[in-house]
Amino acid sequence: MSEYSVVGKRVNRVDALAKVTGRALYAADINLPNMVHGKVLWSPCAHARIRRLNVAKARALKGVMAVITAADVPGKKNEEEHPNPMTCCLAREKVIFAGQPVAAVAAINPYIAEEALRLIEVDYEELTPVVDVLEAMKPDAPIIHPNVDTENLPVKDTKPSNIFWYMKNSRGDVEAGFREADIVLENTFRTQTVSHGYLEPRAAVVSVDPEGKVTVWSDNQGIFELRELVAGFMNLPLNYVKVIPVEIGGAFGGKSHQVVSPLCALLSQKTGRPVKMVMTREEVFKTQRPAPASVITIKMGATKDGCLTAASATMIYDYGALYGMGGMDIVPFGSFSGLNPYRIPNLKIECYDVYTNKAPSGPYRAPTAAQAAFAVESQMDLLARALGMDPLEFRLKNVAAEGDTMVTGTPFPKIGFKETLERMREYLAQRGNLEGENRGRGVACGFWAPASGAAGANINVNADGTVTLVVGSVDVSGTRTSLAQIVAEELGIPFENVSAVTGDTETAPFSVLSAGSMITRSLAPPVCQACQDVKDQLCRKAAQQLKVKREDVEFAHGRVQVKGMPEKYVSLADLARGIAHFPGESPITGRGSCKGLKQSPVLAVEVADVEVDKETGKVKVLSYVAAQDVGLAINPTLVEGQIQGAVAQGIGWALSENYIFHKGVMQNATLLDYRMPTATDVPFVDTLLVEVSFDASPFGIRGVGEPPIVPSLATIANAIHSATGVRLKELPMTPEAILNSIKTQGKSKTR
């Protein structure tokens, strides 16, 4: 984008140098004097009553400093039965999933802490675990949370249920719509529980000082959310908890909540020493809120010429034993995102969120949308085949445009759906058809609407003309870099003259959680406002220096000049020096504070070419291209990186990743048995950045991080269908599953 000088440029990430030299500090790298080490005892049972819990032997072990159980928790003691993850830090009387914390220990080293765990005596009376989501919905199923009614039902439920959320979206008359159709298809699709797979296990270091003030270093996606969580658990006012941000080794939604920090805080209070906890990979897998599994039945109808007439869907999400991640409730986004790319006159979507006795779920990159898109986009592919239409043309024919109604009933603002599909069509026309045996191409779309939230921003102008931006948003995707680019652009100064830092909860203005593809878009308005504030202050000072009226000067290109006389000016650096050298001058500090923007609808369109080995069923992804409307790429390198990473996660979700449960307990909690893609499993991912400006956002930006994972699962499934002639309706599409499908669905297609 030539109209900007820093925005839109591929500047290097501001945190890259620290990271390539090993100097960047993550939570587990923090070590404090006199620090002790904590470990958690997790429930081995998916559903059980705790008959007896005895920690006396563990307390007596030499080197053990403290042992805590639910009885020691100071805050919110009466809410332990309420299914709120905020208060479910230690089990009391009952455990509802394997991996629920039962007790925690602090000892002089991690080895002794682990030994102490083995000395804790717990007598569990095992209850029947509810592990199948469809069984859990039945009226006679054992109830996991006795005091929970289904929320959102049109008629209030009379008895407790494992269905904790119901949502319905409808318009038109679906039955009439299906009658109009020449082809109606109905299928049920299933997706599995998957992990975020961040490389850095959860960790925290917490120090409670003698006045009771708590300081936390931890890997949360939000410092303010973590402050609230720890303060609630410790029953302290917010100004008694300080959260200091550290680098985060991957999050993807999975670090929106915390177990270790509250427990460390209580252990630190009991021992009078800083306490550190670092999870093992097994603990991460078993206890850290994977993405929910789903069962989605979808029926869609179209006319012979390829116009969609109606769609109905029942979406069931298996949330495990708890929902949400501390302060963030899970709305089933998939229930309205899945069908949103298309103009469909008649719609009915019903969505059920259900509890089971499995690891609690949480948000993972576009929460619940990838599952819904797997069903919808697989179904779209089957419809296109039945109609004999090109799958991309079929989508183009039905794609929604500005003014069309979203599933939720509101009209679409300006969107780039059509442009994104057309960009992909052009790309494919250039590349040409895929040739070769057992090879196939798949296409799929994915809708997501990046969110936005409240945030502030402070800018300090330093005495040499450099500036420091202080925000309260944790950087999980390169936002310090993109926000520094915005400051440099707005103030007309070199990128190198801006530093962007995440302050702690005592020094930074509030910011929304770093999630929802929303940090650059949520922070851009307050950052721009703070820049304007700086410019106003500089103009007032410059007008005095230049001995003209305030309204006669303007800010341009990093300096204040007299209107119509650009040769008469004062530079930002000279103004800044003046402030430093003359007593009586007030420092220049810009301030911005904004409430957030409207959601910005985004379409991602992806195409995969695959080859399937007929002997082994193994899929090789030969090439992959992802197109996405980003509004405007503040930094194209960072945007591409987000898309490429999301696609690799999607390929893993589609082909190999899976929580294998036995009686509700995960059986494959290592990175060998839970198989994430390696460098040999994914190809280079081409990216096509479409820039249809979103007018409500500064620079027209739309948000980037989540949308590209939404189409990936169906993209791979559709490519496998092209290559083999068989349709897989359940993930993951392992070699075994593919071979079985080839066997049952008929002979492999050759092309």
Next chain:
Amino acid sequence: MRELIKLRVNGQEREVMVEPRQTLLDTLRYDLGLTGTKEGCGDGNCGSCTVLLDGQVVNSCLVFAIEVDGQEITTIEGLYQGEKLHPLQQAFIDEGAVQCGFCTPGMILTAKALLDSNPHPTEAQVRQAIAGNLCRCTGYDKIVRAILKVATA
């Protein structure tokens, strides 16, 4: 029973008392303060703890410190000692191969070992070499490009 071992770490002689059960990873991180080496899984499946042992790639979580008495170890801190970045470090910055940064030290050391033994690898050889180093942020795209850039330079 703790024992005294001698290691040559990033070119410097270091003496350290270790317990027999202590891993090289813990020794580097806790006893020597070299926290650039990361622990992602503790069982050799992610490569975040990769260091070079006498020039060879090892997962330091799978090596007992006591086993490597007298050997030469290179960690990420050894690639930059205040003067010039290693070409791989520079390429990772320039190509946008760094996101969360947690896999980065191990990834760079694995790439260094590859280029030390095979200065001009193909894309397939690069992918094979780093297959033991998981990355969840980048999809490996810009990492592979960064390594190939140094290989062809």
